[in-house]
Amino acid sequence: MVEVVLDDVRKTFNDGQVVAVDDIDLDIAEGELIVLVGPSGCGKSTTLRCIAGLETPDGGTITFGGHDVTDLPPKDREISMVFQNYALYPSMTVYENMAFGLKMRDADSQRVDEQVRWAAGIMEIGDLLDRYPNQLSGGQQQRVALGRSIVRDPAAFLLDEPLSNLDAKLRSVMRTEIQELQQELDVATVFVTHDQEEAMSMGDRIAVMNAGRIEQVASPEEIYHDPTSLFVADFIGSPAINFLEMTVEGGQLRGEGLEIDLPSGVNEALSKELPGEEVVLGIRPEDLSLTDPGGGLTDLDVQVVEPMGDTKIVYVDFGDRRLNIVMPFDTTVEENETVGIDIAWPNVHFFSPEGPKVCTWGQTTAPSEPAGNRGTLADGSGREDSAAETDGGAASELAGSEASDDVTTDDETANDEPTDSGRAMDERGER
Amino acid sequence: MATIDRFDRGDRSLGDRILDEYGSLQGILFLLPSLLLLGFIVFYPMIFNGILLSFRQFTLDPSLVNPWVGLENYQYWLFGGGQALFLFSIKMTLLYELVVIPFDLMVALAAALVLNETLPARPLWRGLMLAGYAAPPVAAGLTFAVMEQAASYGVVYNFLNMFFSVPASGGITSNSPWAFWGVVFAKVWRDFGFMYVVFLAGVQSIPKELYEIAKVDGAGPVRRFRHITLPHLRTIIVTVVMIRTIFTIGKVEIPWAVTQGGPVNYTTFLGVAIFKQGFLNWSLGRAAALGMMFSLAIIPLIILWVRTETEDYD
Missing domain, CATH: 2.40.50.140 (Nucleic acid-binding proteins)
Known part of the structure; x- marks a missing residue:
């Protein structure tokens, strides 16, 4: 269980022509659930993929518990991930899917079995272990994907729009479950979504992203009642x-x-x-x-x-x-x-x-x-984007x-x- | 009542179910034009020039009569003068299949995997991989025959000769066992494009998240191939192997262009044997008999293929 820190992380594509992530700073405390939210193309998924190691940043550093992992491959970061389409291995049973990560790390079979059954117990999928992914409903697949991600006791938990493929009712159920799971595991968690309502309901803190930058990082209440920019005010809240x-x-x-x-x-x-x-x-x-x-x-x-x-x-x-x-x-x-x-x-x-x-x-x-x-689980350093900082001066004068x-x-x-x-x-x- | 009919399925006759599945008689009427056409160009020649021919002594010389000879043509191959060639040819054909198909598969799969990666000028490479498949088989075979001679232009010969000592006289194509490999190389080069295209499409249809989650799970390239790529391509591989196996047995062009079935009968695979019998010895009856036996032999393969084609992926 570690703190995840992004410092000046930058990622470009097409030889620098497309800036996906533009020098962002972000701290994710131990046990904190932070939601990256923004419109499509704002760089939220790329940021997550940089944390996962699936993309290598062009600049900046990413540290896990003080260790620089910027250039480490995904497998050495001890993270786990859940994708929007679940990405279950179609040729493996639920059990094999969940055991795969541990087997790849040469865990002995007794430990694999213990961990898989423990995770299956938490996700209540114990009776599905012999099924194949295509025999499961969307919600069940989602549970398996979550179960697979907790089996390895990850240092950080990365979720890329995990609820987007579920219907509205199931989505709200899984929302609560993910929050409970996250509290139980007490792991630094990054949750990516384009749905502001999901972001509001789940995040300890929310990072609103736009055009590769973080516009504001704050608690849901603060984001809603005290947006620091037009974009944040516009993006968060329904009706708008x-x-x-x-x-x-x-x-x-x-x-x-x-x-x-x-x-x-x-x-x-x-x-x-x-x-x-x-x-x-x-x-x-x-x-x-x-x-x-x-x-x-x-x-x-x-x-x-x-x-x-x-x-x-x-x-x-x-x-x-x-x-x-x-x-x-x-x-x-x-x-x-x-x-x-x-x-x-x-x-x-x-x-x-x-x-x-x-x-x-x-x-x-x-x-x-x-x-x-404001009730955030942040480390209190109050990392905000530059817009917020420039506002700070004027606003404190107002205070007087x-x-x-x-x-x-x-x-x-x-x-x-x-x-x-x-x-x-x-x-x-x-x- | 519609709902009752729906649950009545088990009691209906086979005919009903066929009609249900494939439409009514109307549907068959729609099929009739193509069935008639197929009848003329496939079934008629098959029956009259194939089955009937195999029971006659037949030559193209119009001055000769073509007497009915009963099962004599079959007897020739099975027990008579042609038996040695028949058995040898079956053996070599099986060997040929056993070598060509896996070789083809490996080259095509490797090409598909490599060209699925991000490479400079990838569309160009992808296109070039199909050069063989676009070439006429006879041209490809003849070109390989030339490249397999001991000469300055004998690229294949010179390369092989670096590792093995291949007799210079006659090069690869006229010395056993090299002639066999000479045919195999030409065949694989000419044909791997088919499997390559199918594999490339198959590989591209694998969700990239699977590879990403596997990387997160700690699987290296070999394990990702073993646990994701290969299972995903399983049905595709079975299908193309079946198709290729069936379509390679009877093919004449490349073996004929490279070695003419030689040295002696060393590369006289079944298709070549039929061709030689029919168009070198002008013994069309015997060729037809061999062709009929060959047709019967591949029926199980075709049934297997149809079953894998129609089987759902579980």
Whole structure:
């Protein structure tokens, strides 16, 4: 059981023309489950394959428990892997599949037998040991693949989209099982997925990747409530976050016929950090709410209502943007109805149009600061991408200037008092 | 009721089941044109020029009558003057098969494995591997015959002569046992392209994750070949070996072009024996009798092949 550290790892293909992994840093603590998530082609699988030794990085080092393994072949890394299509040896029985890795390492047959039966017991596949892979269902194959991967008592556990071939129900069952298994084995685990929901539900920490870089590494809560870039905010969360492009002029936020006074701290941070006057507001669907016409920020027409059971998703057009609003299931709202829209301002994020986050309306702590103390299992060194680091400065200034904030935010980290956002709300009421 | 019919399968007659499996009489009507065509070009010659011919004394000379001779032609091969050649020919044919097929298999498999790896100019190499298969067999055979002579252009001879002492007079093609190998080389070079293409396709269809997980499991190249590649190619290998075995027995072009069945009868494999009897000795009746016996002998092989073809991979 070891800690896995990636330092400046870089991998290119086609003679350097395609950069798959662009100088990434990542620490995976002993027993930690870290999820690499991102759109296809973002380099998450390549990163995993570099850790496995199936790809050799062009630069940087990978260490397992302090030992440099960058140039070691996969077999010498004592890792185990699970692939999306399970990759069970079709010509071998379940037992032989599970025993293969140990046999290749010349383990004596008694130990092989003990280990295989132990793993089969954990994965509850003891009665399948004599079957061939093509006689198993997808879920059973997945269990065998997982069983095979734990047989060898690996130093690190690498899973490449292991749940993508399963149906939705089985996927959620296996999700829980993998988490339980991982806790039981207490092994550094890297889980690759393109599914943000899977990432949120499984990871001790999540590393959101984009174009070969890690955009943010943090706990699921932090990634969701405190995204450090437009990309992260957009990628994580379903239904997706709403973005509004507005301009900052004279301490006011303007756009789409609205003028909203900014709290002084936010105003300072924005005027200091923004390249121009443009700013992108990121508003989670649950931070928007419906009011009676005239009772909110502005009046809009409902386009579509999607009842989800526990919630209702309401789509309204705001300028040329379509907003997603999550409302309680018992909200009575019809399509084509005119409604008022209100925004929970303290949770609104401000992004530079280039991507990095500048600040959050009501949040006075620096975006990257809580990395070490938000319940993560990380080593606390708070390795973040460069975007987060540049944000750090501005945000910590905010922390000082916003001390007199008077709004109680939903965010558990906020300790603010009422703020000028209250004033802004009042003005909105008059409009 | 449809659901009841579905579970009634066991009680139905064979005819019903055939109709069920292959469609109704309509289906057979659709097949009729090709069946008729096949009848003319395959079954008619087989029956009239094959079976009937084997019971006559037949030459191409129109001035001679071609009397019916009953089983005399068969008797000639089995007990008469042709017996020695017949037995020798069977022995050499079996030997030929036993050498050519594994040799072919190994060359083709090696070529497929090598060309499945990332190589510079791989498409070019892949294409070149098919050069032999694209060449006319007689041309390939004659070229090998030339290369197997003791001369400056005798590439194959000179190479073999570095390791063994091959008589210079007559080169490889006119000295036993070298002539046998002379045919084998030409045959394998000409034919391995077929197995190579099939193996290459087979190797490419193996999921690369299997090799990757095997690397993670600690299996080296030999074990990966033994535990992944070979099992995956198992059915393919069985199939191509069957096809090649059947199609090699009767083939005349290459042995004839390289050695004309010589020295004496040393490389007179069954196909060559039939050819010689028919077109050198002009004894078409005897050739037909030998051909019929040969046809009967390969029926079990064909049945075996059909069974492996239709068998599901378990």
